Amino acid sequence: MNSEREPTILESFQQAGMGRRTFLKFCAATASLLVLPAARAAEMAERLANMPRPTVIYLSFQECTGCLESLTRSFQPTLESLIFNTISLSYNDTLQAAAGEAAEAAREDAMRKAWGKYVLIVDGSIPRAEDGVYCVIAGKSALGSLSHAAEGAAAIIAIGTCAAFGGIPYAAPNPTGAASVQDLVGNRPVINLSGCPPIPEVITGTITYFLSFGVPDLDAYKRPVMFYGTSIHDRCYRRPFYDKGLFAKSFDDEGARNGWCLYELGCKGPVTYNGCATMKWNDGTSFPIESGHGCLGCSEPNFWDGGGFYQPLSAATGHWPKAEVLGAAAVLGSVAGIGTAVVARSRQRKLEAADSSKQQPGERSS
Ligand code: SF4
Ligand code: SF4
Known part of the structure; x- marks a missing residue:
């Protein structure tokens, strides 16, 4: 021994x-x-x-x-x-x-x-x-x-x-x-x-x-x-723009230059749980949203099959997490946040007719 x-x-x-x-x-x-x-x-x-x-x-x-x-x-x-x-x-x-x-x-x-x-x-x-x-x-x-x-x-x-x-x-x-x-x-x-x-x-x-x-x-x-424990969206520095309904519509428009919310460009931050928005990457230097690109939801199950990286969540067809596996408070916060943004957006401009036919985020496959 x-x-x-x-x-x-x-x-x-x-x-x-x-x-x-x-x-x-x-x-x-x-x-x-x-x-x-x-x-x-x-x-x-x-x-x-x-x-x-x-x-x-x-x-x-x-x-x-x-x-x-x-x-x-x-x-x-x-x-x-x-x-x-x-x-x-x-x-x-x-x-x-x-x-x-x-x-x-x-x-x-x-x-x-x-x-x-x-x-x-x-x-x-x-x-x-x-x-x-x-x-x-x-x-x-x-x-x-x-x-x-x-x-x-x-x-x-x-x-x-x-x-x-x-x-x-x-x-x-x-x-x-x-x-x-x-x-x-x-x-x-x-x-x-x-x-x-x-x-x-x-x-x-x-x-x-x-x-x-x-x-x-x-x-x-x-x-x-x-x-x-918290979503990217909960801690995102662009959240005030989301709450005001100010969204970039393309990666090179005025909204993008002003740092507005990337939700309409497909950001999955509202249903993605990870520390990127607070811990960031490369010794706290930055994270994808700070570099101008929406969150892809890479820390969630089935993110690759989730229905399009550049489709807004409201139109995504894919397999985003079931509500019951997300923290209840976080879900409420997220849903309420989306509601707030939609209301604000409707004040900002008329909703496109296409919005009414958009699908809700689908359940993820088992
Ligand atoms: S949707 Fe994305 S860019 Fe907009 S506030 Fe949420 S996490 Fe930030
Ligand atoms: S895609 Fe992944 S690395 Fe990028 S912000 Fe979202 S969770 Fe973080």
Whole structure:
């Protein structure tokens, strides 16, 4: 039996030449990202300081590597501080130095040593058609690799809309029979971090929260409420224009130049739950709506089949979330907001005759 004790997270910081002060700064910044009260922040620092670095296995299946690309752009905590000092990333086929049989053996070894305790991260959907032949790594299907790794995991974090809901591979006609992690793993806690890709700090923040306190409060889609609890629309800086019924009609009209609401250009912000409007991207620099493009709804199920990125929600034919899975208050707010905007718009100009024949947003397919 190996008597050598694994270094704690604080000791890992110290071994890397960073003192307790740096560790506490890391904890404070993460606590601020998670909006933890002071007592909870201190508790997080205490727990992380004394725990050994947990084993993390990161598997990638049908995906574009965009989620991992996003993770590499996390500013606080940074990916480096996470993987070098906070966790023991034992397998990730893009970031690891090992390859081939050595990499597979290292993964098996890490899983065996931490059986029942490691965190499994998955990005990408899992093809089920033809016995999973559409995604085979090292001779094993994604389906087989997921069920084997899930067996010994303390929890599974599904990163990105493909892993959380099937994503683009799941879009009609779904030729590979793509499924999400939660479709296939029923006996382990699953945390979904949807988004195409997810915001990097949502990934690093959720991992750190899980290590400190376990599974956070989740919404009906198993997403952490702390990051997915409000819609883009609830926090959008263009909301005053929406409420006044001032809408851009094309991407280069006067309304667009004035920063008016992008609802009529297809913005799905009213039914999309994500932190983009507050956390933003690239260290808080901007987010798509601030760059002049409506939200595509990338963190919601079936966003790719949702009935047109450039159709307003009132005309979209697609599969936007059923009302009962959205927060009731948020739904009321959203519906009331749309009502307000429609009334304001009708004051501003006559509603086009076509409006009366527009369809209501459809229910998403199961
Ligand atoms: S519809 Fe889109 S652009 Fe308009 S306020 Fe809502 S989120 Fe912002
Ligand atoms: S603004 Fe909408 S489409 Fe863009 S990243 Fe955020 S949730 Fe996805």
